[in-house]
Amino acid sequence: MLRILHKVPGLIAAILIVVITLSGTVLSVLPAWEVVAEVPSRPEAGLSVATLVDRIAITYPGVEQIKRSPSGKITAFYFDGGQPGAEVIDPATGIGVGPYQRSGFARWMTNLHRSLFLDDAGRWAVAADAVSLLTLSVSGLMLTARRVGGWRHFFSRLRGPLTGRLHVEVARFTVVGLLLSSVTALFMVASTFELIPEAENPPVFPRVVSEQTGAAPGTMALLRDTPVSALRELTFPYPGDPTDVFHLITYTGEGYIDQGTGEVLIWANAGLWQRVNETIYMLHTGQGAALLGVILGLMALGAPFMAVTGAMIWLQSRRARPRIKGNTPAGQADTIVLVGSEGGSTWGFAATLHRALQEAGHKVHTGAMSGFRPERYTRAAQVIVLAATYGDGTAPTSAKGFLDRLAALPQAPVMSLAVLGFGDRQFPHFCAYGAEVARLADQKGWTSLLPMGTIDRQSPQEFARWGHALGEALGHPLELSHSPMIPQCQALTLVSRRDYGSDMQTPSAILRFALPQTGRIARLMGRGFGKFSAGDLLGIVPEGASVPRFYSLASGQADGFVEICVSRHPGGLCSGQLLALKPGDSMQGFLRPNPDFRPQANAKPVILIGAGTGIGPLAGFARSNRPGREMHLYFGARHPDSDLFYGEEMQDWQGDGRLASVTTAFSRTETRSYVQDALRNDAARIARLINDGAQVLVCGGRDMAAGVAEALADILAPTGLTPALLKAEGHYVEDTY
Template sequence: MIRASHRWAGLLAACLLLALSLSGAALSIFPALEGLSSPQAAAALSTAELAGRIQAIYPDVEQIRRAPSGRITAYWFGSAGPQAAVVDPATGQGIASVDQSRFERWLTNLHRSLFLGDGGRMATAAGAAAMLVLALSGAALVARRAGGWRRWLAPMRGAGSGRAHAEIARVAVAGLLLSSATALWMTASTFDLLPDEAVTPAPQAEASGRTGMAVAAMDVLVRTPVSELRSLTFPSAGDATDVFTLKTDRGAGHLDRGTGALLAWSDLTGWQRVSETIYMLHTGQGAAVLGLILGIMALGVPAMVGTGVILWLAARRGRPRLRDNVPARRADTILLVGSEGGSTWGFAATLHAALTEVAGQTIHVAPMSSFNPALYRRARRILVLAATYGEGGAPASAGEFLDRLKSLPAAPGIPLAVLGFGDRSFPAYCAFAQAVAEAAEAAGWKTLIPFDTVDHQSTQDFTRWGRALGAALGIELELVHQARAPAALPLTLLSRHDYGAEVQSPTVILRFELPKIRLIQRMTGHGFGRFAAGDLLGVLPEGSVVPRFYSLASAHRDGFVEIVVKKHPAGLCSGQLFELRPGATINAFLKRSPAFHPDHSRAPLILIGAGTGIGPLAGFVRANARYRPIHLFFGMRHPDSDFLYAEELAEWQRDGRLRQLATACSRGRMPRYVQDTLREESAEIIRLVQAGARVMVCGGRDMAAGVSAALTDILATAGLTPALLKAEGRYAEDVY
C-alpha cells in the first residue's frame, strides 16, 4: 500500500511538482538577497526616531513598513499618485524602488497559481497534497530500506538509481514535508478555510481630538525598537479624530495623534503566531537561511523525479506483457508474483498462458504487494510464485505481503499453492517463499499442493511442479518455459593468473576490460553500470540462457572487472572460463549485492574467506583508501600453489590498507583451517568486535558453518553471538 501510493502519487504529480519545486527553489533566493541588499537599522534605533527621519524627508508619509528581512519601506501619496520607496533607516532617505523585478513577479505567479488565478491555486494545492503523500510514503520506504527509523542515518545499501533515489529522499524529505504542509495551510487561509489571522487592535478609547504632537516624541514609539516594528500607519491629515496604528511582533494598537497616548492594544493570539510562523517557514521571509535550505531541498524533487521514473521503467521492463490478464474481481485464478530481478515474472507468464489456453481459466497476474483477498470475489485458487531477496528477505514486488497475510482476521476459503525460486548454493534458499507457505499454514489456509521450489531457474523443476498442479486441478498441464537471456554485454579478457594445479584445485583470476557505456545507458539500466567489490557478475555460458554468478573482486573505480573462478568437474561455465585467453570475450551483466558491501564507518573490518572466497575480500582491501583497520583471515590448501593475491596482499600490508593477514593451510606438515586461525586469535577478535568491528565471510557453505561455530565459541565469553551481530548489521555472508 505504501509503495503503491508513493508510486502513483509521484507519477501523477511529476510535472506539477517539477514546476513548483524549481520555482520554489528560485524564490528562496530572493529573501536572502533582500536581506543582504537592505540597510539594517541600528540595534538601538527606536520607531520614533525612524518615523521622525522619514517624515522629515517625506512630509506626506502615510505608512512605514518593516519587512522580515529588515528592509524599511515608506508609502505616501504624491502628485503622481501612490508612491513608495525603500529607505535608509539612518537617514530616512529613499534609496531604491520597492517594485519586484519582472522575473520575481513571474516566478511568484507561477509558484502560487500557475498563471491561472484561483483555479491555479487549487491545482498547486493538489500538487502540495501529492508532495505531502510522496514525502510521508517516501519517508516510510526510506526507513524500511535503512532498517528502521532508528537507523535513518545509517549507510544506505544498494546502488544505481535506487540508491540515489533513497539517498536524496533521506536528505530532502524533511524539507518537502515542511514545504508541502505549509503550502496547504496557506492555501486554506487564502480561501478563508481558516480563521482570520489579521492582527486587529481591541476597541479603542476615545481620542483627544488634539493634533500636532511630533511623532518622534511619542513615548510608545520611543519604547518600540525598530527591530520589533511591522508597520506604522499615520492618521489622515484632515481628520482630528484619526489615530496612529502601530503593529509590532507583540501585537497591535492605536495611538492618539495629539498626546501619543496608547488608546488600545491587542497582543498576538496563539493562532496568529502559528499562522505567521507557517508563512515564515514557507516563504523564508524572516528566516532567509532556512528558506535557502528548503530551496536546496526542493531541488531534490527533480532528481527524485528522474531516478523515480528510471526505477518505474526498470520495474515495467522486468514484467512481461500479458494478454488476457483479467481484473482481480473477475478471475478464477489469482497468480501473485514476488520477483527481485524479473526472472520470476517470465515463469509467471508461462503459467498464465498455459492455464488460459489449456484450462480456459480467467487469470489475474499481479505483484504480491497488491495482495487483497477482498477483491478475489470469484477466485477458486491462489498461486504464489516467490523469489527470495538477500538473506531471506521479501523481493521488490512482494513488500508487505507477509504482514497483510498475518493480519487477516480469518483465512480465505481459497486453496493456496506456493512455489519458491532460488539458488540452492545460497544458505537462504527460497527462505521467503518458505516463510509465506508456513505463515499461510499457520493461519489455517487450505493447501492446493505442497510447497515446492525451483532451483537455479530450472525448467525441469518448473515442469515437474506444473504437472503436480495440473493433477490437483484435474487437467494435463505441461509447462514448457523458455527462459529469456538477460541483457548482457561482451567483456574482453585482459589477463589471467592461474593457481592450484599442484593440489588438484585449478583456480584462475580473470581480469576483463571495463566496457565503455554511455551515460543514458547507465541511467536507464541498459548498460554496465557502476559496481563495487562484492557485487555479482552474471556470466552467460555458450548454449545456455541461465547465468552463473561470480562475486566481483574489483570496483568500477579500479577500471577493470575481476573475478576468481574455480574449475568444477563437468562445470559448463567454469570450464568455458578456464579456456579463455587474453583477447577472448564473454557475455556478462551486473547484479547488485548490497547486503555484501562494507559499510562506510571507520570501525574495524574482519574479513574471513577460503579459496575463491578471497575475491571480494581482496576487492574490499584494494578499495580501502581511508586505511580503515582491516584484518583478513584466509584459508588455502598450500601456500606454494593457491595463495591467491599473495603479492597484492603483501603490498597492501606495506601501504597500510591491510592491518593484519592471518593464513591457514589445509595441506602440509601442520594442516589448519581458517576457523583454527580464528580460535588462535580469539582475544584480538573479541577486542575488535567490542570496538564495533563488522565481520564479513565469503566462501563455501561448510567453511562458513565452521567459521560461525568458531565465532560462537569465541564471542560467548563477551556475551555476543554471530546471530546478534547479524541483527545489528555487523555480520554478512556470501556463501555458495
C-alpha cells in the same frame, strides 16, 4: 494499502508537484537573497522607531508610511510635489539607497506557486497538490520504516537497486521539510478561503481624538519604546486632517496614537491566533527566517527528484512484468499460479513456470496473489504460489490482502498447495512472507503438494531444481529453464592470467581483462560498460547457454582493468570456457551492481573472510583500501604452494598498511585447518574488533560461510552479539555461491 496511497497520488500529481516544489524552492531562497543583497545595513542595536522616523522625515518630509519587511528591509512611501514615491531606506542615516520596486520575477513566481495563474481554481489545484504531497510524505515515512525493519532502523543502510535506494535516501533527509511545507500550505489555503477562524479582532479606530496636530514622532513615548526590529508598519495621519491618527503595527501588537498629544488612544497585544498565523507564514515562506527558508527550499528539491525516481521505479516494475501468453481463465484451469512480486522479477519466473506447465499438458491460469479467489477455481487440482518477500517480511505489492483472504476462509481449499519463496539470504527475513503463507495454509489444513521451496537471489539453478521436485509431485517431468533478460554485453579481452591449483587437480586462475572503452554519450544513455567497484558482479554468458554466470570482481574501475578469480567446476560450462582463454581472446560480459557487498564508508575496522576464489573481491577491497584503515584478512585455501591467490600482493599490502594482518588456513597440509579454525584461534581479537564496530565481509562457498557464521556465533556469545544481529545492522555481509 500503504503502497497504493503512496503510488497513486505520486503518479497523478507528479508534474504538478514538480512545478509547485521548484517554484517554492525559488521563493524560499529569495528572503535569504534579500538579506544578503538588498538590505543596505542593519539598524544599530536599540534604534527606536521614533529615531528612525525623525531621520526619514528630514529627507522625505512628505512621508506617509514606513514598512519593515521580515528580512529587515525598510521602505518609506511618500509624496513629493504631489507625486508618490517609495525608497529603500538605510536606517543608519534615514537616506534612501534606491527606489523600492518589487521584483517582477518574484511576483510572477509567487503567482505561479500560489495559483498557477488560474485564480481560485488554481488555488484549489495547489491545495490538492499539497494534500498529495502530504499523503506521499506520510505513506513514504511508513513504507521506509517497514522496509528497514522498524522506526529504530529508519536511517540504517539501504539495500537493493540504485534507483530505489536513491529514492528512499533522499526521502529520509527531506521528508521533514516536505511535511512542513505541505501542512503549512494547506493552512494558508484554508485561511485564504476563510475555512478557518479569523484572527482576533484588531483594535477599532478610535472615536475620540484631540483633533490637534503637530506632535513630533520623536516625542511619542510608544514610538520611543518600540525598537525598529519589532516594527512592521507605521502609517502617518492624512495631511490636514486633524481627526486622523498614527497607526502602528508591530510583531507584538497594534494600536493608534493621537497626532496632537502623542498619547496612545488604543492598543491591543497580538493574540495567540495571530502569532500562530505569523509563525505558519514564516515557516512556509522563510520570510523572517532566511536560513530556514534556504533549508526548506533545499528539502523541497527532494520532491521533483523523488517524482523522477518514483516514476522510474514504476516503469521498471511495469517492464519487469512479462505478458503471460495463453493464460487460461481461472474457472477452466487445472493449475493456478499466483504471484507475489514487488519489483516485477518474480513474474518472469511465473512466466517460465506457466509455459513449462502448458507444455506438459496443463491448463494454467497465472495471476496476482491479490486476486486470490478459491471459489473461482472450480476445476483446479493445485495452486502454486510464487511469493517474494518485501522489507522485513511483509507482503509484496501484488500479494496485498492474500493472507487476510486465506485467514477468512471457513475451510481450506480442496486443491493442493505448493509455495515457493523468493528472497536474499543476506537479509535477516529471508523468504519470510512465503514462510508465513505456508504456515497459515498449514494451520488451515490446506494439503501441501510438496514442502515449501526457496530461491536465493533469483537463482535459475535453484528454480530448475525446485521444478524437478514439482514435476515429481505432479507425476511427470518438468524442466524449468529460466533465462532472465540479459543486459547488453561488451567484449572483454584477456590481457593476462595467473594459474593456480594444478597440483591439487583443481585448475583455477586470476583472469585480468582490458577495461572496455565506452564513450561519454554511450554512458549517459546507459549503454556500454558502466562504473564498477570491487565486489560488483561480472556476468558472463558462455557459448551454448542462455543463462549468465556471475563472478565477483576483484578490481574497481580506478584500477584500469577487470579482474576475476575462476575455479574449474566439474562439468562447468562457463568456468571451462574462461579457463581455456589465452591472452588476446575475448568473452562477452556485462556488469551487475552489488552495492551491499563492500566496506562501509567509514573509518571502522574491516574483517575480510574468504576461501578459494572467494578471495577475489576481498583482494579488491584490500587493493583499494586507504592506508590507516584497519583491515584484517582471513583466507582459506587447499595448499600454500598451489592455491595461495594474491600471495605476493598480500605481502605488499601488509607492507604499505593496506592490510593490518593476513591469517591463512590450509586444508591439504599436515596442519590441516580451515578458515573458521583460524577465526577461533584469534577469537579475542575478532571479538574486540567487532565490539569496536568492525564490519565483517564473507565471500566463498556456502559450507564455508556456514562454518564461519557458527564460529563467529561462538566467539561473540559472551558479548551478547550474534551474526544475525550484525547482519540486520549491516555489519555482517555475505557473498556466497
